[in-house]
Amino acid sequence: xxxxxxxxxxxxxxxxxxxxxxxxxxxxxxxxxxxxxxxxxxxxxxxxxxxxxxxxxxxxxxxxxxxxxxxxxxxxxxxxxxxxxxxxxxxxxxxxxxxxxxxxxxxxxxxxxxxxxxxxxxxxxxxxxxxxxxxxxxxxxxxxxxxxxxxxxxxxxxxxxxxxxxxxxxxxxxxxxxxxxxxxxxxxxxxxxxxxxxxxxxxxxxxxxxxxxxxxxxxxxxxxxxxxxxxxxxxxxxxxxxxxxxxxxxxxxxxxxxxxxxxxxxxxxxxxxxxxxxxxxxxxxxxxxxxxxxxxxxxxxxxxxxxxxxxxxxxxxxxxxxxxxxxxxxxxxxxxxxxxxxxxxxxxxxxxxxxxxxxxxxxxxxxxxxxxxxxxxxxxxxxxxxxxxxxxxxxxxxxxxxxxxxxxxxxxxxxxxxxxxxxxxxxxxxxxxxxxxxxxxxxxxxxxxxxxxxxxxxxxxxxxxxxxxxxxxxxxxxxxxxxxxxxxxxxxxxxxxxxxxxxxxxxxxxxxxxxxxxxxxxxxxxxxxxxxxxxxxxxxxxxxxxxxxxxxxxxxxx
Ligand code: DON
Numbered sequence: 001x002x003x004x005x006x007x008x009x010x011x012x013x014x015x016x017x018x019x020x021x022x023x024x025x026x027x028x029x030x031x032x033x034x035x036x037x038x039x040x041x042x043x044x045x046x047x048x049x050x051x052x053x054x055x056x057x058x059x060x061x062x063x064x065x066x067x068x069x070x071x072x073x074x075x076x077x078x079x080x081x082x083x084x085x086x087x088x089x090x091x092x093x094x095x096x097x098x099x100x101x102x103x104x105x106x107x108x109x110x111x112x113x114x115x116x117x118x119x120x121x122x123x124x125x126x127x128x129x130x131x132x133x134x135x136x137x138x139x140x141x142x143x144x145x146x147x148x149x150x151x152x153x154x155x156x157x158x159x160x161x162x163x164x165x166x167x168x169x170x171x172x173x174x175x176x177x178x179x180x181x182x183x184x185x186x187x188x189x190x191x192x193x194x195x196x197x198x199x200x201x202x203x204x205x206x207x208x209x210x211x212x213x214x215x216x217x218x219x220x221x222x223x224x225x226x227x228x229x230x231x232x233x234x235x236x237x238x239x240x241x242x243x244x245x246x247x248x249x250x251x252x253x254x255x256x257x258x259x260x261x262x263x264x265x266x267x268x269x270x271x272x273x274x275x276x277x278x279x280x281x282x283x284x285x286x287x288x289x290x291x292x293x294x295x296x297x298x299x300x301x302x303x304x305x306x307x308x309x310x311x312x313x314x315x316x317x318x319x320x321x322x323x324x325x326x327x328x329x330x331x332x333x334x335x336x337x338x339x340x341x342x343x344x345x346x347x348x349x350x351x352x353x354x355x356x357x358x359x360x361x362x363x364x365x366x367x368x369x370x371x372x373x374x375x376x377x378x379x380x381x382x383x384x385x386x387x388x389x390x391x392x393x394x395x396x397x398x399x400x401x402x403x404x405x406x407x408x409x410x411x412x413x414x415x416x417x418x419x420x421x422x423x424x425x426x427x428x429x430x431x432x433x434x435x436x437x438x439x440x441x442x443x444x445x446x447x448x449x450x451x452x453x454x455x456x457x458x459x460x461x462x463x464x465x466x467x468x469x470x471x472x473x474x475x476x477x478x479x480x481x482x483x484x485x486x487x488x489x490x491x492x493x494x495x496x497x498x499x500x501x502x503x504x505x506x507x508x509x510x511x512x513x514x515x516x517x518x519x520x521x522x523x524x525x526x527x528x529x530x531x532x533x534x535x536x537x538x539x540x541x542x543x544x545x546x547x548x549x550x551x552x553x554x555x556x557x558x
Contacts, residue, residue, distance in 0.1 A: 025486045025537075026545040028557025033057060034534040034545040035374035038554040039162055040064035040073070043153035044376060045556055047145065054378040055083060055142040056150055058386050059135045061374050063154035066131075067207060068162055070189060070406060071171055071393040072372040072462060075210070075222065077408040078130035079371075079388025080270055081138055082257055082446040084455060086381035090268050090448075091142075094253040095134025095388075096439045097127030097410040100241035101249075105434050108416040119416045120423055121178065123240030125396040125409035127440065128250050129222075131388055136219035137252040151215040158211060158404075161203035164196045167552045172196060175394045184399035185406065206404030223247045227403060234400050249437075253325070260335060262288060265479055266450040270387075272329045275321040276445025279468040280475065282316065283309040285340040286347075293480040297491065298509065300516035301349070306476070307496040307503055307522065308347040310469065311355060314426075314498035319360035322431035323439040329431075333363035352521035355501035370394070371444060371462030375536045377455070377543055383536075385446035387460045387467070392423060413440035424464035427499045443467045449475060459535035461548075466504075469495040470531025478537070485537040489546040493530050506530060 026032065031054075033044040043064040044057040052060070058081060065073025078097040084090045108119040118124040139147055164172075172179075173195050179185040186192060188204060196202060213221045221227055224247065232244045257268045258277035262284045269277035286309040295301035320330055333339060343361060346353070370393030376384045390396075390408035398407045415428035422428065424443075432441045443465050449457035457478060461470040470493055477488035492508025503522040505514060506529055514524045532551040537544045547553025 026555035026557055028543045028545070029541060030379040030543075030558050031377060032536050032543040032545040032555065032557035033061065033374070033376050034536055034547050034553065034555040035061050035065065036072070036372045036532065036534065036551060036553050037065060037069045038552075039068045039157055040374070041554040041556050044374075045558070046153065047150065048378055049558065052145040053143060053380065054376045054382040054384040055138050056145040057376050057378065058374070058384040059139050059143060059150040060153055061376070062131065062135055062386060062388065063151050063211065064157060065372060065374070066405065067154050067157040067204060069372055071175070072370040072389055074129075074388060074390045074395070074406065074408065075131050075214075076129050076400070076405045077388060077390035077395060078127070078410065079134065079386060080274060080442070080444050080446055081134065082268065082270065082385040082448060083138070083142055084268060084383045084448055085142075088453075090257045092255045092257040092271060093134055093138055094255050094273065094439070095130035095137070096273055096442060097130055097408055098250060099411065099414070099434055099436055099438050099440070100128060100243065100246045101436045102241050103411070103434050103436050107434060108411075115417050115420055119412040119414070120392065120409050121181070121397055123235055123238040123396070123398055125411050126240060126242060126398065126407045127410035128242055128246045129408060130250060130252065132214060132219045132222040133250055133252050137254070147218060148215045151211055155208050155211045155215060158204040158208035161201035164198060164200050164202050165552055166198040169196050169198045171393070178394055178397035182398050184401050184404070185394075185397055188399060188404060189394070204404050206402055208404075210403050210405060223250055230403055231400050258331065260285070263479060265456070266453070267447065268450065269447040270445045272321060272324040272331065272441075273439040274442045274444050275317050276443050276468050276471065277447070278321060278331055278334055279313050279317065279443070280445060280447060280472050281335050282313045282340065283472055284475070285335055285337070286312065286344050290344060293476070297477060297481040297483065298513060300513045300520070303494055303509075303513065303517060304352070304520055304522070305347065305349070306472075307494065308353060309343070310496045311353065311358060311498050312343045312346070312361065314465070314496070315355070315358050315360045316363070318427050318498065319429050320363070320431060322441050326435055326438045327431045330363050336364055339363050350520060354521070355498050358498065371464075371467070373446065373460035373462060373532070373534050375458040375460065375534050377458060377536050377538060381455065383448060383455055383458050385448060385458050385460050387444035387446045387462070389444065389462065410440055413442060421499070425500055426465055426497060445471045447471055447475070449479070455538050457535065457537055459533055461531040461533045463531040465497045466493075466495045466530040469493060470533055474533050474535060485535060485544045485546045489533045489535055490549050495530055504530065
């Protein structure tokens with residue numbers, strides 16, 4: 001536990017609370033892009049304006065964020081892309097990292113059986129990256145623009161540089177303890193310890209070179225070419241596990257999105273190895289028909305109900321959710337109505353159930369997941385929601401020598417020691433233990449909501465387990481509380497993940513509400529901020545885009 005708490009506190013502290021902006025969301029009639037960073041949003045918009053579709057724009061935004069938002073934007077990580085085409089077809093591209101072939105269950109345990117820090121920092125923390133193959137798959141199967149056009153804005157941003165925002169300058173400075181351990185990270189991102197000032201240009205020639213080779217030769221370059229050889233060589237020199245064979249063997253998996261209904265709306269969301277879609281549907285399924293919303297948004301009663309549902313879901317998550325290619329994940333059973341009714345009945349409207357008394361449920365034996373999110377809708381009505389990540393802000397801290405990009409520390413999303421909390425304080429079980437080539441369980445939850453069969457809401461967020469709460473609460477705010485999109489995104493958030501048995505609330509939750517929750521038996525703790533939602537709402541012929549006032553996100557359309 002000692003290892004976790006300071007890290008969790010640091011993660012929470014990284015996002016300092018900013019009051020909800022009273023600003024209008026972006027409005028447009030044709031197309032909309034909402035991402036974490038202005039240059040990336042502009043890159044996506046330019047692709048849309050020049051005839052690309054939402055998938056083309058998503059690839060361009062993804063490569064641009066790899067340059068302008070190095071904490072999370074990446075080519076050294078992985079993620080999920082949820083696509084809904086204008087004709088109603090949906091798909092889910094899983095380009096999550098995989099464990100290297102020589103990874104093993106106890107690889108992060110020291111001789112004393114205690115967890116080391118190797119799942120978090122340095123070469124051994126890295127899972128085989130999926131982003132470049134994921135983007136190529138998306139472009140080949142669902143895009144229409146030439147590949148090189150999608151990389152062009154990113155290459156220009158890397159080669160010519162872009163002005164460092166105040167937020168990025170602070171973020172890089174805060175990441176010093178992690179980045180200064182690795183010479184290329186220190187040189188590129190910390191300016192050899194001199195730090196970037198707001199307004200100064202960040203120029204990344206090695207990254208421009210890597211992206212240029214990927215532009216000419218395709219994803220093969222990353223997985224089999226010079227990039228692959230240099231990455232594998234650096235791994236071998238520094239005790240990392242990833243080999244050329246691991247890179248060559250990496251595969252994108254196209255999956256069926258998880259779907260469900262809530263109060264007449266259709267949800268299209270992330271299937272395992274995300275735990276997020278199951279989370280949204282299980283929590284909403286417990287809440288449905290409780291009338292919890294009657295007491296109003298932000299009330300102690302509605303927060304209490306939601307938290308009790310979250311607590312029960314996260315207990316189930318710890319036991320049942322994992323990579324479906326390795327473990328049988330009982331999705332249908334967890335979302336089975338009688339099972340959910342049982343969980344609902346176990347909630348006391350007046351008292352918190354202590355997590356220590358709550359075990360993962362026994363779903364019936366029926367058969368039948370620092371990060372960044374962006375949302376795009378094009379003029380034809382195609383929609384894309386992408387959440388991708390290198391896990392913690394700046395990932396493992398490692399920049400591959402000569403290649404200019406940061407590598408993930410996604411291996412920490414496994415249960416490195418089942419039963420012991422990870423970086424996010426999540427307690428996870430055997431199902432998510434490390435195995436060669438397995439994907440670690442994720443919380444990333446790109447999601448869409450349909451109303452009357454038509455696209456209504458496109459959203460997602462970073463935040464580790466708080467992704468699930470952030471996405472859930474924006475959905476509740478729009479669907480159950482009738483808020484405008486901007487209010488729904490700006491509203492104060494709360495989070496409970498079963499263990500630790502703590503109800504985290506943002507400062508915007510009033511002291512009175514916090515006191516009422518404490519009186520119901522919740523251990524309430526205030527934290528800086530959680531999540532950075534990027535959402536689009538489609539209402540008839542008009543599009544509203546909302547970037548989270550908690551971040552420097554940018555929504556723009558035409
Ligand atoms: O896949 C996951 O659930 C995590 N690797 C996401 C990490 C994250 O959101 C960090 N952002 N604040």
